[in-house]
Amino acid sequence: APHSLAERAGKGGNKGGNANKGNANNDKGNNDAGAKAGGGGGDLQTSLTLDPSVLAKGFESDGQAQQEAGQVPSLTSSNNFINFCATTKKPITNGQQIKGGSCNPAPMGVIAATDKMPSSKFVFPKNTQTIKANQQFDVQMAIQNIVTGNFVNPNTNYYAAPQHTDDSGTIIGHTHFVIEKLDAIDQTKPTNPGTFAFFKGVNTAAKDGVLSVSVDKGLPAGIYRLASINAAANHQPVLVAIAQHGSLDDMVYFFVTEDGQPDAAAAGAQGNGTAAADVKGGAAADGQGGAAAAKGGDGAGAKGGQAQAAKGGNAQGGKGVYWLSGSGYYTVRTAMSTAPRSFTIRVPATSANIGPGFDVATPMSRPPSPTPARGADEVPLDPYKNLTTRVALYVLRCHDIPLLPSHLSIHVNNEIPFGRGLGSSGAAVIAGVLLGSALGNLNLPRERMLDYALMVERHPDNVTAALVGGFVGSYLRELDAAATQAASVPLSEVLPEYPPDAGPEWGTNPPKPPMGIGHYVRFGWAPAIRAVAIIPQFELSTAKAREVLPESYSRKDLVFNLQRLAVLTTALAQSPPDPELIYEAMKDRVHQPYRRGLIPGLPEVTSSITPKSHPGLLGICLSGAGPTILALAVSGFDAIAEDARKIFKEKGVEVIWKLLDVVSEGSLIKEED
Numbered sequence: 001a002p003h004s005l006a007e008r009a010g011k012g013g014n015k016g017g018n019a020n021k022g023n024a025n026n027d028k029g030n031n032d033a034g035a036k037a038g039g040g041g042g043d044l045q046t047s048l049t050l051d052p053s054v055l056a057k058g059f060e061s062d063g064q065a066q067q068e069a070g071q072v073p074s075l076t077s078s079n080n081f082i083n084f085c086a087t088t089k090k091p092i093t094n095g096q097q098i099k100g101g102s103c104n105p106a107p108m109g110v111i112a113a114t115d116k117m118p119s120s121k122f123v124f125p126k127n128t129q130t131i132k133a134n135q136q137f138d139v140q141m142a143i144q145n146i147v148t149g150n151f152v153n154p155n156t157n158y159y160a161a162p163q164h165t166d167d168s169g170t171i172i173g174h175t176h177f178v179i180e181k182l183d184a185i186d187q188t189k190p191t192n193p194g195t196f197a198f199f200k201g202v203n204t205a206a207k208d209g210v211l212s213v214s215v216d217k218g219l220p221a222g223i224y225r226l227a228s229i230n231a232a233a234n235h236q237p238v239l240v241a242i243a244q245h246g247s248l249d250d251m252v253y254f255f256v257t258e259d260g261q262p263d264a265a266a267a268g269a270q271g272n273g274t275a276a277a278d279v280k281g282g283a284a285a286d287g288q289g290g291a292a293a294a295k296g297g298d299g300a301g302a303k304g305g306q307a308q309a310a311k312g313g314n315a316q317g318g319k320g321v322y323w324l325s326g327s328g329y330y331t332v333r334t335a336m337s338t339a340p341r342s343f344t345i346r347v348p349a350t351s352a353n354i355g356p357g358f359d360v361a362t363p364m365s366r367p368p369s370p371t372p373a374r375g376a377d378e379v380p381l382d383p384y385k386n387l388t389t390r391v392a393l394y395v396l397r398c399h400d401i402p403l404l405p406s407h408l409s410i411h412v413n414n415e416i417p418f419g420r421g422l423g424s425s426g427a428a429v430i431a432g433v434l435l436g437s438a439l440g441n442l443n444l445p446r447e448r449m450l451d452y453a454l455m456v457e458r459h460p461d462n463v464t465a466a467l468v469g470g471f472v473g474s475y476l477r478e479l480d481a482a483a484t485q486a487a488s489v490p491l492s493e494v495l496p497e498y499p500p501d502a503g504p505e506w507g508t509n510p511p512k513p514p515m516g517i518g519h520y521v522r523f524g525w526a527p528a529i530r531a532v533a534i535i536p537q538f539e540l541s542t543a544k545a546r547e548v549l550p551e552s553y554s555r556k557d558l559v560f561n562l563q564r565l566a567v568l569t570t571a572l573a574q575s576p577p578d579p580e581l582i583y584e585a586m587k588d589r590v591h592q593p594y595r596r597g598l599i600p601g602l603p604e605v606t607s608s609i610t611p612k613s614h615p616g617l618l619g620i621c622l623s624g625a626g627p628t629i630l631a632l633a634v635s636g637f638d639a640i641a642e643d644a645r646k647i648f649k650e651k652g653v654e655v656i657w658k659l660l661d662v663v664s665e666g667s668l669i670k671e672e673d
């Protein structure tokens with residue numbers, strides 16, 4: 001710092017007179033500036049001569065004693081360039097911001113050591129976050145290795161002193177926040193640094209390592225880039241000891257929309273749009289998935305359940321309240337009392353496999369609620385244990401957000417019966433991913449959401465259909481060795497079990513999903529085809545239903561299924577649907593024969609209800625891992641369902657049934673005002 005220079009007062013006044021040598025481009029020859037510089041002797045702060053102790057001998061070399069291709073010779077000087085500006089014909093930088101440019105005679109000053117290199121990261125808005133237009137918000141940035149809040153008069157002392165540090169070697173300085181509007185998120189045209197939407201020199205010191213500045217009026221809707229300009233006290237960009245280092249600044253891109261919700265078009269471009277293009281042929285070992293989401297009709301059978309409430313556990317002051325009732329979908333409604341946000345997430349039920357497409361799924365939603373108000377007492381309501389909130393927390397923690405927001409209340413309206421083959425766990429997982437994305441303002445594209453879901457629910461069929469809707473085929477992409485390892489971490493590591501005394505730090509830093517784990521394609525679905533879900537009144541967990549499956553299959557059985565699946569995906573899109581084609585194409589030899597022992601009545605129902613005996617029927621199969629039976633039909637729904645009921649009854653199994661339709665939209669999130 002200047003004062004210490006003065007204190008070290010050496011012997012000024014010797015050796016005035018040498019001007020810069022300059023290089024080929026700049027050498028204006030010697031001048032007499034140095035010669036005119038008188039002594040000042042003694043006081044390093046006032047002496048007009050160079051003290052020998054600060055002479056940088058290295059500046060005499062142009063660096064090309066050994067020529068290096070691509071390098072240009074450096075300017076040189078044997079007097080520290082003290083008169084360099086005299087060679088430039090530019091005005092001297094005098095503390096003002098001289099718009100036409102100037103030449104600065106101040107030395108660069110104290111260069112920060114490598115262990116003191118500044119760095120920063122925006123906390124709000126985060127990269128790709130969406131915020132509401134024309135509404136006040138605080139830009140927040142975590143910063144290290146700058147003694148912040150040191151900001152000299154920018155009109156009188158701009159670049160007017162060297163960079164300096166405190167006793168620990170940390171640069172004394174401040175930062176600036178600048179927000180520029182972009183034409184598009186993938187803009188490639190360089191921006192005009194002379195134009196920006198917001199700029200602020202941050203002259204306050206960081207609190208707990210975070211700097212904060214209010215953008216009082218918010219920003220109009222658009223796409224923006226937010227950058228820091230980390231600077232020394234006199235506004236010059238920070239200087240550090242080495243050339244190769246990470247960025248000393250941060251830069252993020254964010255969206256501003258009228259309602260603060262991710263722009264549908266932008267999300268679509270990153271989500272659905274690329275999905276179809278990404279689908280490649282080839283079946284992975286874990287199969288292809290077909291799934292569809294469906295909308296419930298109002299078939300006879302189950303009554304909607306009435307709401308039931310149960311108190312949830314607490315997560316860092318967050319309140320979890322679960323309501324389970326019956327009338328459609330898996331719906332998660334949140335409200336936060338501290339932040340003015342509430343939103344609803346709706347996820348459809350799904351029916352995997354559709355006969356030969358084992359681990360492939362099929363259509364439906366608005367599933368039945370076989371026992372009204374069922375579920376509140378079956379799932380843990382502690383947010384550390386409940387599947388949806390654990391998945392949300394997983395997503396948040398992968399984005400360095402360790403906790404659910406405080407004062408968060410969640411109401412779940414679950415229409416999907418557990419363990420029936422209607423995708424209840426997949427829906428809970430997708431709801432969790434959407435919840436995490438919304439709570440963290442992460443604006444995750446659909447593809448990325450699928451990655452998170454697939455880290456938790458390893459079969460792509462249910463989660464993909466629940467996320468994107470429609471009749472969907474999906475497969476798990478073959479990953480390279482590192483990604484395979486990352487994707488195969490045990491579920492207990494992704495969503496660790498929380499012991500009763502788990503604190504907020506439990507399960508932080510979870511394994512992040514590799515990019516692009518699942519691929520999918522949407523098939524067509526003839527609008528006349530509806531689904532009768534015949535739902536036995538007992539649960540069969542997917543895990544148990546998979547235990548009975550063999551490790552390997554005969555070629556004959558595999559070919560049997562592959563042939564049918566190839567036909568089925570197209571046959572179900574044709575209008576009018578062909579019962580002969582579809583009934584045969586919905587037969588399966590990969591999972592149903594092995595699961596019959598777990599579902600009394602399964603073989604009898606699937607073999608005795610045929611298009612001949614029940615006009616209107618197209619095909620019949622096990623829904624997911626069972627025990628629900630799915631009958632696709634264009635008419636005759638009551639007869640199909642009631643006859644199936646009789647067969648099940650003979651085996652001692654009670655059923656209810658619901659008439660469902662395929663829904664083309666997948667999961668929805670709606671922010672409420």
Ligand SMILES: Nc1ncnc2c1ncn2[C@@H]1O[C@H](COP(=O)(O)OP(=O)(O)OP(=O)(O)O)[C@@H](O)[C@H]1O
Pocket residue numbers: 350351352379380385386387388417418419420421422423424425426428462540541542543623624625626
């Ligand atoms: N919100 C939730 N919180 C905790 N656990 C849940 C939640 N939703 C579902 N589950 C768990 O998932 C189980 C059901 O998952 P499972 O995979 O066995 O069947 P499914 O998803 O209903 O059917 P399928 O996968 O065959 O379509 C439930 O019994 C319950 O333990």
Ligand SMILES: N[C@@H](CCO)C(=O)O
Pocket residue numbers: 352353358359360459461462542545546591624625
């Ligand atoms: N396809 C799975 C069910 C849901 O993923 C199975 O039949 O085991």
